[in-house]
Amino acid sequence: MFQLLDIIGTIAFAMSGALTAMNKKMDPFGVFIIAFVTAVGGGTLRDVLIGRTPVGWMLDLKYVYVIAAGFILAVIFRKKFDRLRTSLFLFDTIGLGVFTLIGLEKGINIGLHPVICIALGTMTACFGGVIRDILCNEIPVIFRKEIYATICILGGVMFFLLRELSFDNDILYLATSLVIISVRLMAVKFKWYLPTLENK
């Protein structure tokens, strides 16, 4: 189940990367690389910072194949993205939940403090998109719009609260991902934004 969700999230992230790159009129190699770093960038940064090397996608070819599939789908359906927007958004939201959990878990496994684990979860879920935007020469969208990363942090906090109450691991995982996914859906439906901070 978790494995399947991981794959769905990876495909969705790869497609979102490919889409952004095609908006910038890149060539197929550029589009593929952007798809790749969007999908694995967050996990790669996390692995490098905690010293888990060679990083994950080098040891499990599954990710390369899944991303290649996402890239091909994105290229084939590139004229029809408007109609696919809703499904893609749902997949992306699943990815957000699953990737946050994976990051939390890696941090817990090596005994890091909950605050740092939450940072790792958020990084895993959000940093692929940050690298995508930097490579496309944009200010990262998660710094300006949508309460994207904030939801990961919220999910992480809830995870550790429930854990204190010694819930079972399965429940913990299920509850955390459901919270992340449903808060994201509501945030977009009801247009919840963080205000921007200005010093002028």
Added chain:
Amino acid sequence: MFQLLDIIGTIAFAMSGALTAMNKKMDPFGVFIIAFVTAVGGGTLRDVLIGRTPVGWMLDLKYVYVIAAGFILAVIFRKKFDRLRTSLFLFDTIGLGVFTLIGLEKGINIGLHPVICIALGTMTACFGGVIRDILCNEIPVIFRKEIYATICILGGVMFFLLRELSFDNDILYLATSLVIISVRLMAVKFKWYLPTLENK
């Protein structure tokens, strides 16, 4: 003493990051992340390149708290930055000196060549600002203006010269940071710049 200066430098770097991010009209999450990477980015890159993982700030929550404090101060006083400019500049200069020394020390500890140690010191002091500028979609300011990094290199060279003359560690540290801090103050006061190189 050194600990205290490290904290002052971290707060100043976090505030300079927050300030730049608020100029770009980011939301609070974006401002916090930029503050965070400005403060720890240089040390994180250094730790990753020398294989000292998990990187420093993951093992010592002090940095998270100090950066959070810097972020909150920057948000509260964001309309008054013009009046605070001088104190912030002083703190930033202290950070420059202290971070250079920390980088030099890590390099020496693992037996790297002085040239590489100086590179590590300069990286520790300057790369947070480079990542800040990349995330804000600007050409890094230290590549264009102010003899910022050059001062770290100068400080590093002096450190190893004094070390050859077998000065005591305390004197070495004190002398190096004083040189970095006072050259920076003079550079800004007397408007010392490096000329730009053009090929047109």
Added chain:
Amino acid sequence: MFQLLDIIGTIAFAMSGALTAMNKKMDPFGVFIIAFVTAVGGGTLRDVLIGRTPVGWMLDLKYVYVIAAGFILAVIFRKKFDRLRTSLFLFDTIGLGVFTLIGLEKGINIGLHPVICIALGTMTACFGGVIRDILCNEIPVIFRKEIYATICILGGVMFFLLRELSFDNDILYLATSLVIISVRLMAVKFKWYLPTLENK
């Protein structure tokens, strides 16, 4: 021989970095740093991702000296680059071939899958240029123009095909670099481009 080609490639990459930075009117420190990351950026990313730390250039000062030489040459001859364009392009192409092979080799040495080794080779050859373009606030040129990275991938695939046929290592290396170098020369001569993908 291989050593010599590695040095030629490093100088060429450093000069291409310095040239781009001077087009952006950077100061000498900025130009040097861009030259440095263009030359070692790809190999550094590779080393970090596979956990080979401290990264290569920290353990062998040769690279620092070679890059410094490239930087000085670029500054001295900066008004004459139009006449030097052809030699620089040749050197750069040699670098492309040699760096791809070095990346392939590192991957094989630690037992990674051929697909990942090809990714490491391509990264070693191309990522310095990507970091250069990000620091100069441009969309990386290899994502938009020229079949640069594609040639590295092609070379990598050929390498593993010939290896299956159990050719000798020397022949493998020679054939792969010759293919990469000659395809690049032809690609530029006959203006081979990948089409851009657009979703509009």
